[in-house]
Amino acid sequence: MGLESLAEQAEILLRSRLCNPNFIFSIFSSSPDSNYSKLKYMISSSVTEACNNSVLLLGPRGCGKVAVLELVLEDLLKEYPDMISVIKLNGFLHSDHNCALKEISRQLCLEHQLLFSKMATFDDNAQFMVSMLRECGLAHKTILFILDEFDLFAQGKQLLLYSLLDAMQSVTSQAVVIGISCRLDADQLLEKRVRSRFSHRKLLFLPPSREGLQRLLEHILLLPTNSSFPHEYVAAFNDKLLKIFTDVKFKETVDNLSYCDSTVNHLLRFLFSAVSHMDLKSGLLSLENFKGALSTIQRQPKLEALKDCSVLELYILVCMKRLEAKEQELRNFNSIMKEYKSIHDTFPTSDYYARNVCLRAFEHLLQRELISFEDNRGHGQSTEFRPVKLLISWPELYQGLKSYHSCPLILHKIMDREG
Amino acid sequence: MGKEQSPQVNRRTTRSSSSTTPNSKATGEGSKIISNTKSLTVNDLVLSDESINLEELINSFPHRRMQILELIKLLGPLNSPMIPLFVYGGASTGKTSTVLEIFKHLNRPFIYSSCVTCYNPRILFESILNQLLLHRKNESNGYSSAKRCEKPSDFVNLLRDALSTLIDSLKGDLGKSNSKKSVSQVNGKMIYLIFDNLEHVREWDKSSNMLPFLFNLYDILKMPEVGVIFISKTSLDTYHSDTGYVEPFPVYFPDYTEGDLRQIFLKNQSNPKLYSSFLDAVLGPFCRITRRVDDVTNAISPLYKKYCEPLDDTGVVPNKDMKSELYRHINPYISQSLKETFHVPSQPTLEASASKDKTKRKGITKLGVGESFDKMDFHMSTCAKYLLISAFLASRNPATLDASLFDSTGGAGNQKRKRKSSGKSMEQKESKEQELLMKGPGTFPLERLLAIFQCITSVAEYSPDDEDPQIDGQGADGWDSGLMSDVLLQLSSLCSSNFITKGGSCPLEGAIRYRSAVSEDMALKVARSLKFPLSKYLYRT
Numbered sequence: 001m002g003l004e005s006l007a008e009q010a011e012i013l014l015r016s017r018l019c020n021p022n023f024i025f026s027i028f029s030s031s032p033d034s035n036y037s038k039l040k041y042m043i044s045s046s047v048t049e050a051c052n053n054s055v056l057l058l059g060p061r062g063c064g065k066v067a068v069l070e071l072v073l074e075d076l077l078k079e080y081p082d083m084i085s086v087i088k089l090n091g092f093l094h095s096d097h098n099c100a101l102k103e104i105s106r107q108l109c110l111e112h113q114l115l116f117s118k119m120a121t122f123d124d125n126a127q128f129m130v131s132m133l134r135e136c137g138l139a140h141k142t143i144l145f146i147l148d149e150f151d152l153f154a155q156g157k158q159l160l161l162y163s164l165l166d167a168m169q170s171v172t173s174q175a176v177v178i179g180i181s182c183r184l185d186a187d188q189l190l191e192k193r194v195r196s197r198f199s200h201r202k203l204l205f206l207p208p209s210r211e212g213l214q215r216l217l218e219h220i221l222l223l224p225t226n227s228s229f230p231h232e233y234v235a236a237f238n239d240k241l242l243k244i245f246t247d248v249k250f251k252e253t254v255d256n257l258s259y260c261d262s263t264v265n266h267l268l269r270f271l272f273s274a275v276s277h278m279d280l281k282s283g284l285l286s287l288e289n290f291k292g293a294l295s296t297i298q299r300q301p302k303l304e305a306l307k308d309c310s311v312l313e314l315y316i317l318v319c320m321k322r323l324e325a326k327e328q329e330l331r332n333f334n335s336i337m338k339e340y341k342s343i344h345d346t347f348p349t350s351d352y353y354a355r356n357v358c359l360r361a362f363e364h365l366l367q368r369e370l371i372s373f374e375d376n377r378g379h380g381q382s383t384e385f386r387p388v389k390l391l392i393s394w395p396e397l398y399q400g401l402k403s404y405h406s407c408p409l410i411l412h413k414i415m416d417r418e419g
Numbered sequence: 420m421g422k423e424q425s426p427q428v429n430r431r432t433t434r435s436s437s438s439t440t441p442n443s444k445a446t447g448e449g450s451k452i453i454s455n456t457k458s459l460t461v462n463d464l465v466l467s468d469e470s471i472n473l474e475e476l477i478n479s480f481p482h483r484r485m486q487i488l489e490l491i492k493l494l495g496p497l498n499s500p501m502i503p504l505f506v507y508g509g510a511s512t513g514k515t516s517t518v519l520e521i522f523k524h525l526n527r528p529f530i531y532s533s534c535v536t537c538y539n540p541r542i543l544f545e546s547i548l549n550q551l552l553l554h555r556k557n558e559s560n561g562y563s564s565a566k567r568c569e570k571p572s573d574f575v576n577l578l579r580d581a582l583s584t585l586i587d588s589l590k591g592d593l594g595k596s597n598s599k600k601s602v603s604q605v606n607g608k609m610i611y612l613i614f615d616n617l618e619h620v621r622e623w624d625k626s627s628n629m630l631p632f633l634f635n636l637y638d639i640l641k642m643p644e645v646g647v648i649f650i651s652k653t654s655l656d657t658y659h660s661d662t663g664y665v666e667p668f669p670v671y672f673p674d675y676t677e678g679d680l681r682q683i684f685l686k687n688q689s690n691p692k693l694y695s696s697f698l699d700a701v702l703g704p705f706c707r708i709t710r711r712v713d714d715v716t717n718a719i720s721p722l723y724k725k726y727c728e729p730l731d732d733t734g735v736v737p738n739k740d741m742k743s744e745l746y747r748h749i750n751p752y753i754s755q756s757l758k759e760t761f762h763v764p765s766q767p768t769l770e771a772s773a774s775k776d777k778t779k780r781k782g783i784t785k786l787g788v789g790e791s792f793d794k795m796d797f798h799m800s801t802c803a804k805y806l807l808i809s810a811f812l813a814s815r816n817p818a819t820l821d822a823s824l825f826d827s828t829g830g831a832g833n834q835k836r837k838r839k840s841s842g843k844s845m846e847q848k849e850s851k852e853q854e855l856l857m858k859g860p861g862t863f864p865l866e867r868l869l870a871i872f873q874c875i876t877s878v879a880e881y882s883p884d885d886e887d888p889q890i891d892g893q894g895a896d897g898w899d900s901g902l903m904s905d906v907l908l909q910l911s912s913l914c915s916s917n918f919i920t921k922g923g924s925c926p927l928e929g930a931i932r933y934r935s936a937v938s939e940d941m942a943l944k945v946a947r948s949l950k951f952p953l954s955k956y957l958y959r960t
Contacts, residue, residue, distance in 0.1 A: 008496045011495065011496060011499065012495070012496055012498070012499040015495055015499045015500055015501070016499065016500050016643060018500075018502070019500035019501065019502060019643055020500075020643065061662075061663055061664070061665060062665065066638075090639060091628075092571060092628050092631060092632040092635060092639070093570075093571045093572035093575055093632070093639070094572050095628075096570075099570055099572045102572075103572055106576075151662065152628065182662055182663065183662060265665065265666075266666075268502070269502060269666070269668050272493075272502050272668065273493070273668065276492045276493050276495060277492055296489075296669075297668070297669075299654070299669055299671065301654030301655070301656050301657075302656075304654070304671060304673065305509075305654070307673070307674075308509050308673060308674035308710075310706065310707060310708055310709045310710050311707040311708075312707060312708045312709070313709075330854065330857060330858055332857065332858075332859070334856070334857035334858075334859075335857050338853075338857070351707065353708060353757065353758070354757075354758040354759075356758075356759070357708060357757070357758065357759070360709070360714075361708065361709065364510075364709065364711070367509075367510065367652065367653075368509065368653070369653050369654075369657045381859055381860075381920075381934070381936075382859075382936060384859070385857075385858065385859025385860070386859075
């Protein structure tokens with residue numbers, strides 16, 4: 001195989017690894033006191049002892065809650081093949097009680113090869129769920145309810161949560177409810193009657209430490225030695241990669257990355273960009289790939305928007321800043337125009353444009369989200385009268401003007417004067 | 420017999436027409452039309468039959484080389500999974516066209532839906548499902564969608580099914596057609612979902628979870644054969660959410676610089692050197708106002724016609740003297756055009772200026788605006804006009820002045836009895852008046868509007884009206900009651916045409932307050948058409 005096609009294959013392999021969270025988090029499952037083992041112990045004990053249980057998995061987005069749960073379920077389904085059935089619900093889709101019951105019935109029917117009718121009413125579905133719970137309990141089969149985005153289920157009347165947890169109270173049922181949420185206070189959102197039926201077990205998922213990060217990088221990026229790739233290529237690839245990992249600049253890059261966001265998802269996006277830019281001719285990853293990826297993933301959108309502005313739009317922004325500095329209460333398009341005129345009177349330039357042209361530039365700024373209206377609906381007033389506020393800060397505006405390539409000197413003078 | 424019947428216009432079958440016996444000719448035509456539109460295949464998910472190579476692609480988008488290469492690298496080799504991408508940049512920077520042309524180059528199947536044409540979740544879901552299920556809305560199925568889908572839960576289930584069937588058929592095609600070589604075959608077994616104009620989703624329903632749902636769609640589906648691409652005008656930090664969402668990977672399309680714009684405009688020009696000297700003169704001033712391609716194009720295309728006017732032969736290459744002469748010719752038009760907003764004129768500009776020379780019109784004709792300035796260009800009934808003026812006055816003047824401006828005889832208040840105030844208080848009053856003007860029109864209750872309306876119309880009766888014989892024909896009373904009876908009707912029609920808006924209501928009183936939404940120019944036009952002395956009633960110190 002030519003080197004380019006080899007490199008392509010390697011890239012495809014790495015990309016599929018990066019898009020597969022189960023692979024990523026399998027590394028964290030080995031140690032005994034990890035969340036994986038705790039979760040596995042808890043679920044397997046409730047399956048074998050035929051008791052009900054509930055647990056919450058909490059942690060910021062992108063820390064592997066769903067992935068670890070999937071790994072646990074994979075293992076458990078292998079160990080106890082016929083004793084578990086899984087129902088998955090998502091808060092984005094099924095926070096409405098009707099939708100949730102319909103989805104539960106649909107998944108139960110799918111699993112047990114029953115016919116599901118879309119015309120079934122809400123009562124039918126509810127009765128079906130209760131009777132299924134009873135039947136499964138009698139057959140010593142545990143039903144696992146996985147509620148993703150748990151905090152969305154806790155909005156409103158929490159009917160689904162109550163009915164699920166209530167059904168678990170009966171002797172005949174065997175169910176485990178696993179809630180997953182990115183809000184660390186998800187259990188505080190529960191109503192009193194729901195909370196009393198909930199066992200307050202929580203597992204916290206946190207972003208990995210530095211050593212964990214290092215292990216994760218090796219786990220993801222090193223090519224496997226016993227694969228279909230030729231031996232020399234794998235050896236060359238892995239050697240270069242290990243050398244990069246020990247490089248001080250690489251460590252700085254990764255530190256820089258985790259300063260703003262240390263979750264695994266952020267790291268995965270960084271690695272994805274680096275892998276996509278792999279040089280296909282040499283077939284190896286290099287330090288430049290990683291450095292380039294860092295700059296593409298750390299963007300400064302407001303400064304980019306400032307660079308895109310035209311000179312007239314910059315004038316409008318500086319006028320708004322001056323109005324703010326003067327602490328004028330009324331800041332709308334008309335007052336900005338007045339300020340613009342006064343600037344032009346003091347420093348006459350060729351940049352004095354007509355009112356309708358300025359209105360158009362004002363609307364462009366609104367589109368770019370550098371300014372926005374203060375009220376939401378505006379009471380039906382036209383654009384010229386509604387109060388606006390600046391969405392960028394003073395240092396950002398200053399920095400943007402400094403880096404603007406043909407910024408008029410007047411604006412610089414005004415900004416320096418304002419301090 | 421066939422020739423006598425006029426060619427039937429193909430109408431949709433309404434209930435009434437389908438119940439009557441259709442004549443054979445119509446059904447014959449109808450079935451012919453149906454058989455002409457063949458059913459969709461997977462090949463239709465790719466943009467077109469011909470493919471373009473990379474050099475052509477980069478050349479067709481000047482100054483987008485970096486972004487095109489970045490996107491191609493992120494899309495990756497054939498059949499490699501992808502994290503969601505987020506393409507963002509200002510308006511008319513070429514995001515949508517670049518993405519679609521890249522897919523044309525790569526020949527990979529994609530589903531495109533824009534959140535402008537699909538303006539609520541149901542239409543968005545159904546549009547995506549129609550494309551995936553290769554369903555075309557036509558007469559036979561009554562222009563309905565393949566599946567009815569309103570809720571995200573149904574959408575995810577149906578989407579999963581549709582995607583798996585499509586991917587299986589792609590895999591099947593791939594296996595089968597290894598021996599055949601057909602040019603229009605799609606590449607690969609991945610399907611890409613493109614969501615365009617994502618910034619409109621923010622306004623759909625503030626309390627719904629539509630945005631986090633779309634951003635998390637890739638994670639919910641858990642299918643590595645699907646790629647998701649979002650295109651938006653604003654950057655990712657303008658998408659607010661309470662609990663956050665999985666962030667897609669950003670790709671930025673910057674606005675074009677002046678040099679970029681120059682190259683873009685010089686493409687496909689018949690006389691590049693002439694156009695380039697034209698751009699030297701024109702591009703600089705316009706780029707100080709805006710660098711959006713559509714705005715600048717609209718502004719400079721009429722100017723180019725003017726620029727070429729003194730030339731007899733537009734194919735000529737200008738030398739230095741010619742360039743300076745042409746520059747002198749075009750200069751006044753540039754400064755005039757800079758005062759315009761960049762709109763496309765509704766009438767051709769040359770005719771407008773020609774007619775200006777012929778007929779001496781009083782109105783100012785600017786380049787591109789052919790209407791005269793002092794006349795209303797649409798018709799309103801007299802009652803509506805008076806109501807509009809009353810609303811304008813009510814919004815413009817503070818309520819405390821009504822008594823002095825409109826006394827019981829209906830005449831304008833005597834403003835002669837003003838005392839001469841000191842200089843400082845005059846300044847204060849002027850600044851207060853300016854403040855009031857800048858704040859915008861105020862609100863007024865219905866009673867005040869009707870009171871002012873009555874005053875004004877009673878004035879109008881007494882003023883001499885020679886040119887309009889109808890008014891003093893019937894007698895003043897008849898006209899007056901005729902006006903009053905449908906004033907509430909006129910008010911509601913003015914509200915629905917947004918001349919008067921319903922402002923916020925006072926929480927204590929609870930009555931609806933109205934606000935006038937017309938500019939002073941418009942009110943002056945209306946008043947002039949009624950020969951009403953508006954300036955006498957305006958609050959001025």
